[in-house]
Amino acid sequence: MAEPAPEPVTLYVCATCRAAGDTAEPRAGARLLAALQDAVGAGGHAGITVAGVECLSVCKRPCTVAVASQGRWTYVYGDLDAAESARTILEGVGLYASTPDGIVPWKARPQEFRKGVVARIPPFPPLAAPCLPDAAE
């Protein structure tokens, strides 16, 4: 039997982040979102979905992204560069997707993720929670 496919990963990108002192339109967050969508669209990143978000409430550390996946920790990263960071972000998200719990060993993480970490949140819902549609009745 084949290995089960790894859980897909959602990469949320704040589209409203504005780089300090930068009044350009589209905003830095929207430019980073477009760069990530282009990179994923070009292939080689199966299982990663890029999703624009209106605000991740990390306005003081633009640009910001969050990465989430069923059964894995969620991570939020800031201080990312609209023009330069897309490749590094996808490299880090690829490492994340290769782990069972989302925890990449510290030394293996891209430096931008080590310096830019804003927060991490445990897997939700907890892995032990059964999937019971009837429980709501």
Next chain:
Amino acid sequence: MAEPAPEPVTLYVCATCRAAGDTAEPRAGARLLAALQDAVGAGGHAGITVAGVECLSVCKRPCTVAVASQGRWTYVYGDLDAAESARTILEGVGLYASTPDGIVPWKARPQEFRKGVVARIPPFPPLAAPCLPDAAE
């Protein structure tokens, strides 16, 4: 038919947060965790589960908590006080639990939540995702 019970809420509390310059044991995070567990244990906060976490990676803004719930946005808050904040946190989490999506109007949020917000992350998994145990097969 009765209204369905609102989705339960998990309040993650970083137990390893250390207040600036405070070398006391137990650490500030552990003291906040204990205060929240005591308050919830005393009743009046149905549907809220307090869970200690080893680290939320918000080490520069102790104490820190995160609140998560199925179908709602996740919020991370920092700059909380181990001795004073438990009641305010539970007030804010109660407001969160009373919303369908976790988004409490800005003006209704406790000031500590307005000042202390670290990040927010969209609901995961997305509401549209069906609950299909067979899909993993």
